[in-house]
Amino acid sequence: MSIKINETVCNGCGGAEESFCVRVCPGDLLKLSAGGKAAIRDPRDCWDCAACVKACPRQAIEMYLPAQIGGRGATLKAKTGRDKIIWTLKHPEGREEVFEIEAEKVI
Amino acid sequence: MSDKISKVVIDTDLLIIGGGAAGCYAAVVAKETNPSIDVTIMEKAHIERSGCLAAGINAINAYLNPGETSETFLEYVKKDSSGLVRDDLVYTIAEGLNEVTRKVESWGLPILKDEEGNYVARGKRSIRINGERFKPIIARAALQSGTRILNRVAATNYIVVDNRVVGAYGLGVRDGKFYIIRAKGVICATGGAAGIYRPNNDGSASHKMWYSPFNTGTGYAMGIRAGAEMTGFEMRFIALRVKDTIAPTGTLAQGVSAPQINAKGEKYLQRWGKATTPQRLQATLEENQAGRGPCYLDTSHLTPQQANSLKEAYLNMCPGMVLAWADYGVEPNKPLEIGGSEPYIVGGHTQSGYWVDIHRRTTLAGLYAAGDVAGGSPKKYVTGCFVEGKLAAQAALEYIKGVELTGPSPEEAEMEIRRVFAPLRVEQGFLPTELEEALQKLMDEYAGGIGSGYLLNEEKLLIAREKLVALKEQAHQLTARDSHDLVLAHEVIDRIDVARVLVEHLLHRKETRWPCYQTRTDFPQRDDENWLKFVNSVYDPVNDGIRMVERELIVLSS
Structure with a gap:
């Protein structure tokens, strides 16, 4: 499990005291690179909690599975609002599946 | 050396180490009980998403649905744990489960209810929640309680003066500073230990595990090094999961x-x-x-x-x-x-942890334990961690009434600084991942990991013991380039200390009480006549030895 950060979309949360992804990672795995973009120290250390994916205000972070347990091209992104999270699951063949999960809804 | 290291001294009434479920709840209870006291949470990451609840959970699995009582809860936990649990601890958890559930609901946790407003049961002791924001919800409650949150400080050892725990040392994960937190009382709520055994998946998926890979047994290790009595390490937890x-x-x-x-x-x-x-x-x-x-x-x-x-x-x-x-x-x-899964050491599912009394007092004066780091009460899960946080906070508040702040001598602080920052001075040493792999390999092969079918016997455990002593020596050659590495290095050292105690526990219990969790091929039967009792241990820092202690099972009469 790990994440990919889209460097053209990431702006390092310019202006924020600390980038949101850097703040929430429970393993302190993210940092800002010299270019001011978020970067993961070592993709092997990622737990798959998705805290950074959900915290990114620009949806610059997507998660994927490493090849040994998947890795055929599926990715997940999240757009977090006050009342819901909109997840976009991209299937390997390119099809997108969207899930809107309300924060108050118990599944 | 210490001249170059910046020191930060903080005084507080109550120090809580670890801002997860137990720690945040303890902080709220402490501030509600006495708003005038100063409470500090020391947290290795940032409390918004730190610890086990980072990703979220979708059920509360320790709750008394209609028809369930504290007695039936104890009966279930005991039966599921082959008859050996601390009745008093499990019972006191049961007594508080529903109260803490209502409280976290009042903080904003959505719980599924029927038309009459009753929680919908998923099982006898289980209710459905939307727990995606569980951690941010309890973190916010801790913040709003007026607790001081010290994010990005990893605890390294307790400060012990005259046999009392009077605070803790910490390493600034980002600032690289050395923290001396002086406190009247301390609650340890760091969680259990992952990463002791070789994980299910290798390399690029090695952190794809059940327990948080960032829970590295530091709370156990600090207690071990300070001579606290530990219990039940041999009841490892192995989760049945989707492959x-x-x-x-x-x-x-x-x-x-x-x-x-x-x-x-x-x-x-x-x-x-x-x-x-x-x-x-x-x-x-x-x-x-x-x-x-x-x-x-x-x-x-x-x-x-x-x-x-x-x-x-x-x-x-x-x-x-x-x-x-x-x-x-x-x-x-x-x-x-x-x-x-690979085996974990965790008091919230099985019962490895500090030997505590009903008030969650450890055997060290001034130190309390709550949540996964507290032993004797399996299946407490997140709500049981809340209850223990509450009990520990209440007892700690009573204790600190008669206590004056004190701190370490400069020499003692200097010794800890040397220990903590030593890997920064090692140039051609082992990177933390290299020794982590060494630990996981030896535990997998000789102390019943997945690779050996979880099976244990004396001969292999004795090899594990020997290899761990050698590994501890090698740990002096750990090297770190920055404070992130330094934390990783100490996480390896802490896990070696935990693994050594674990192996002694596994060696000591000469029966098979919990299949898979603890299967001794040389003693394959459960033996209630000789072993329906607790295996405890105390580390002796002077001789670097581990003394085993047996404690009798006390059955709570109805």
């Missing part, structure tokens, strides 16, 4: 009634009667050994609507599962292969 993604199975087994089947389609648990938690795992191992694997959770009966709900449920707690379905081009109605 590869290590996703939770309760959502399938309990949530959508998916039975465990073998490769022939047989419901193999039927042969076991009412299987306990370890038996459900043991049965799966035996099916594989008998050539009837792999085993699955049979979800083939799911409707398309249930399948979609399942994806949503997993997005709220384990999104990797949803990725796996997409990667393999299948829907959740394809049966999911299951298997055992």
